Amino acid sequence: MVSILIVDDDSNIRELVKHHLQLEGYMVVEAIDGEQASFILGQKQIHLAIVDVMMPNKDGYQLCQEIRKHYDFPVILLTAKDQLVDKEKGFSVGTDDYLTKPFEPKELIFRIKALLRRYQIVSSEKIKLNGTVIDRKSYEVLCNGNLLMLPMKEFELLSQLGSFPNRIFSREELINLIWGSDYEGDDRTVDVHIKRLRERFLNKTDDFSIKTVRGVGYKLEVKK
Template identity: 75%
Template sequence: MIHILIADDDRNILELLRYYLQVEGYHVFEAFDGEEASAILSKEQVHLAVVDVMMPNKDGLQLCEEIRKYYDFPVILLTAKDQLKDKEKGFTAGTDDYLTKPFEPKELIYRIKALLRRYKMVSSEKIRLHNTVIDRKSYEVYSGDKLLMLPMKEFELLSQLASYPDRIFSREELIQLIWGADFDGDDRTVDVHIKRLRSRFAAGDDFHIKTIRGIGYKLEAAQK
């Protein structure tokens, strides 16, 4: 059974989401603030978290950063704010998706199911995007029958984006993940590598790397 953590200081939201999630067959853990959510994470198995940004004791951004640091499951942030800078903070903290209140519970269910599908891809050594196969064990990329040997950083960047289709990564986050915290360059390095990847796969239609203005990039798999 899939275990989902809901962290929100609005008890009406907790009750509403518990109902919809249980109807879908999910087991639900509830937390009224970030500290309570952290306590649940320390002793229970969680497969996905739905986290409100504005919470007492420990807010949603702090909780999201904690999950990214110590765990490996998707996060959806809930917020009453719809400004680009607020979304940027959320994606920088490591969220996989972002939903603005008020929202339709069924839309949240759709997003949860989509994220759970994507995260299953990460456990595989091979990431398949239609005719493109990324082998994380051999560091090889196949486009149909054609073998492409990418430079290491390009491979790692492509693998990171392809592991989480539709998730937005900020440039700063990609620097941390691919080049490391001690990297002394700037985020234009990411732009250069993205440009090279786009050039290499320009002839294919399996996926596209999309620029999210003011934030970073995401990979979109083609719908076939």
């Protein structure tokens, strides 16, 4: 499920946006300011952020810069400012879109969907990695015309990495996403499953590769 972070010190705005996002089937995470948002980003997987500009402790511009430095997902700045100079500053710090208050919730939804498509964040049932297709409904992988059936945890791990090409996932993050926060095993479990995935696709395709990021975790790279 696509997870969207709303960062705004106005509880009424958060509630309004949350209501419309949930109607669209999105998972919603809330933060009251930039500092709380920074903490949440280190704890949860976020696919898109809606960020107010004027906030205490850490404003929207600062948070947007932080997201651009450490993460790869779209940002919409939400603000009462409508001056060209303010929009220029917003885009200069890396926002993808800019919406001025008051706004129509439907317009916000349109913009969210457009950005998710642009970032190729998967909310559909199929993930395409060149000639390799991961079908999350049937739990099948079609690799250059050949059908592969993977064990469930390997399939979920490949789907997670394939949904976010080039994003680095720590072992702990992958454990929480695939095995659950109550998993009591060793995080080396991830290494074992990554090794098996690599072996399964060895000599079958060069559509993608799973890279080790030393001291951090793993990422999936798609061949261009």
